[in-house]
Amino acid sequence: MxxxxxxxxxxxxxxxxxxxxxxxxxxxxxxxxxxxxxGFTIIELVVVIAIFATISSIILLNYPRVSQEAAINRSAQEIAVAFRRTQSFALGVRSFGGDFPGYGVYFSKSLPREYVIFADQNQNGAYDGVLEDKERFKMGGLPQITKLCVDTESAPPGNCEDATYITVFYLRPDPSVVLSSNLGTHSDVKIVLETSFGFKRSVVSFVGGQIETRDGE
Structure with missing residues (x-):
């Protein structure tokens, strides 16, 4: 046994x-x-969950800021592209309504989220309303035009208070540019964009045809 x-x-x-x-x-x-x-203890599991929740909260809290920063950068680049596009219309002698006018870009404080590429049908170098609209742009998201500045580069500090509108006009067929506002003609103009979180971008156009996008004003 x-x-x-x-x-x-x-x-x-x-x-x-x-x-x-x-x-x-x-x-x-x-x-x-x-x-x-x-294996995991209860305490370890709670710690892991807490860390995950903290990281998720940080990401969610920062998302609006990141989204606004991306939106304002995109809007500034789109304005710069609109300048070049308008210039190509003028230099390419693009027809509009059977004519071959000059073309310009129009900004107004009364339209903080819009701007217009227009055809100067009556050849006065100014925007005369929707009948001259070639293309109208609306900025998506929260960026908006907060300031229209003139002569900040050529005669600093310039004027960012009194301009109610700005026109960047490209003459046909010459590559010259006329920069104007309700204050007269200028050597440079600047469009300032801003979001509710305080992000700022600016687009500067010079009388020689150069275009710059910048951080801040």
Whole structure:
């Protein structure tokens, strides 16, 4: 008849072994205990959840700022592209209503989220209303035009208070530019964009035809 030897280790686990057995002893209870100890404790799980929640909150809180910064950068670049597009219309002698007028870009404080590429049908170098609209643009998102500045580069600090509108006009077929406002003609004009979080971008047009986009005003 078989006899078994009772064995108990220091951790209190008990098993029975037959003397002379060639079978390997396996401490099943001990292995299970190791597996349990290798897993997450409740405290560790709570800490991980808290870290994840904190990171998610930071991302969600910063999303509006990141979104506005991207939107204002995009709007500034689109205005710069509108200048070049208008210039190409004038230099390419683009027809409009059967005529071949000069073309300009019009900005107004009364339209803080819009600007217009227009065809100068009556050849007065000014925007005379929707009948001259070639293309009208509406800025998406929150950026808007907050300032129209004149002569800030040629005669600093210039004037960012009194201009109610600005026209950047490209003469046909010459590559010359006329920059004007309700204050007269200018050497440079600047359109300042801003968002509710205070992000600012500006687009500057020079009488020589150069265009720059800048951070801030």
């Amino acid at each position: 078989f006899s078994f030897k009772k064995i108990k280790n220091k951790e209190g686990f008990v098993w029975y072994e037959r003397p002379g057995s060639v079978f390997k002893k396996i401490d099943i209870a001990g292995q299970q205990n190791k597996l349990v100890r290798a």
